[in-house]
Amino acid sequence: MYLDTFTLPIDFEEPMIQKQCERNGGIYGYIDNTYPCRMFGNRELYEISFKNVTIFYGGNGSGKSTLLNLIAQKIELNRIAPFNSSELFDEYVKNCEYSLGYDDEGFKHKIPDGSRIITSDDIFDYMLTIRTNNDEISEKKDIARDEYGALKYGKSIRFSGMDDYEQFKMQVMSRRKSVSRRKFIEKTAGKETELFSNGETALKYFKTKLKNDKLYCLDEPENSMSAKMQLKLVKMLEELTRYCGCQLIIATHSPFLLAMDNAKIYDLDSNPVEVKDWWELENTKIYYEFFKEHRNLFENDI
Numbered sequence: 001m002y003l004d005t006f007t008l009p010i011d012f013e014e015p016m017i018q019k020q021c022e023r024n025g026g027i028y029g030y031i032d033n034t035y036p037c038r039m040f041g042n043r044e045l046y047e048i049s050f051k052n053v054t055i056f057y058g059g060n061g062s063g064k065s066t067l068l069n070l071i072a073q074k075i076e077l078n079r080i081a082p083f084n085s086s087e088l089f090d091e092y093v094k095n096c097e098y099s100l101g102y103d104d105e106g107f108k109h110k111i112p113d114g115s116r117i118i119t120s121d122d123i124f125d126y127m128l129t130i131r132t133n134n135d136e137i138s139e140k141k142d143i144a145r146d147e148y149g150a151l152k153y154g155k156s157i158r159f160s161g162m163d164d165y166e167q168f169k170m171q172v173m174s175r176r177k178s179v180s181r182r183k184f185i186e187k188t189a190g191k192e193t194e195l196f197s198n199g200e201t202a203l204k205y206f207k208t209k210l211k212n213d214k215l216y217c218l219d220e221p222e223n224s225m226s227a228k229m230q231l232k233l234v235k236m237l238e239e240l241t242r243y244c245g246c247q248l249i250i251a252t253h254s255p256f257l258l259a260m261d262n263a264k265i266y267d268l269d270s271n272p273v274e275v276k277d278w279w280e281l282e283n284t285k286i287y288y289e290f291f292k293e294h295r296n297l298f299e300n301d302i
Contacts (some may be wrong), residue, residue: 001101002109002215002247006048006071009095010041016091035086036070039063044272050101051264052241056251057281058268064251065119067268068217070096071249072117077217081121117217118209123202123224130201137191199229206236213245222254230256255284 009016017037021029040046040063048054048067056064069083073093100109202224210216222230234256240246242261250257258265258278267276278284291298 001050001052002111002115003050003071003075003098003249004101005050005099006074007097008040008046008048008070009092009097010046012095013037013041013092016088016095020088020091031087033086034088035084036063036066036092037088039066040273042271043268045266045268048266049264050247050249051262052247053237053260053263054249055258055260055263055265056249056268057253057258057265057276057283059253062268064268065219068117068219068249068251071098072217074098075111075115075215077111077215078114078116079119081119081125083119112214114211115215116209117219118206118221119219120221120223123205123221126205127198127201198224199226203229203232203236206233210236210240210246212240215247216249218248218250218252220252220254221250222252222257227256230254233257234260253283255287258284 013034014037017031017034020031023029024031056067058064065083070093071077072079073089074096075098100111102108202221206221221233225233237248237250237257238261241248252258255278257263258281263278265276265278265281267274267281269282270276279288
């Protein structure tokens with residue numbers, strides 16, 4: 001386990017706010033947004049201790065993503081998507097503290113290179129990039145179809161300099177017996193990425209990006225996934241922590257992810273914040289009550 005504890009600077013929040021006010025105008029200074037100060041102290045969340053799977057559970061505005069961003073910035077995880085910040089955020093991160101775990105021989109771990117935070121924005125951007133690239137390739141294919149006949153059967157291009165090189169090379173390729181019209185178009189325009197549903201694409205993204213022996217912060221990774229896809233994601237994540245040396249810190253309210261084996265869950269909706277089992281959480285209880293109320297429909301269907 002790479003990350004052992006993370007401590008929030010609750011006792012330093014008011015001095016931080018006061019100091020920033022002074023920077024903003026001396027005795028008359030003020031601050032528009034105290035974020036992330038005053039988010040966790042009133043719920044008595046001072047320190048987080050981790051397991052191989054640690055989950056932050058809570059409703060919108062409970063601070064799940066904020067905690068992930070604080071941790072990711074403090075331990076300098078790689079990231080792609082931007083995140084909500086404020087004029088106090090960097091100072092707040094500076095005052096956070098953390099401790100690392102120890103390996104089986106008693107040596108202190110380091111955060112592995114390549115560890116990162118992955119958000120739903122990363123996945124949506126990935127989907128958008130695939131669709132954009134496919135659209136561009138489709139346009140190139142239309143051009144390649146028109147060029148193929150002219151290059152193969154038209155007047156031969158005379159190579160007289162580098163300005164003619166690309167067209168000359170394409171004509172040589174079009175006239176090879178081993179290159180069919182379809183292969184010519186594919187080589188010229190490129191091959192489109194096969195499109196799947198959003199959930200399947202998201203699952204493929206995680207299969208591609210998650211590597212062995214890393215620490216990952218995952219912000220609502222279940223977004224856009226059906227229940228079936230979420231269960232596949234859970235299996236993948238459990239294998240990464242059980243067999244592949246990964247540590248996961250996850251923000252979610254999905255009952256499927258909350259029920260992961262040996263997960264430590266911080267209920268950010270409770271006051272004070274408490275560690276709970278997944279079946280004690282409000283969200284899972286609501287699901288339970290709903291299905292219990294309609295239990296006869298399922299039993300009659302068997």
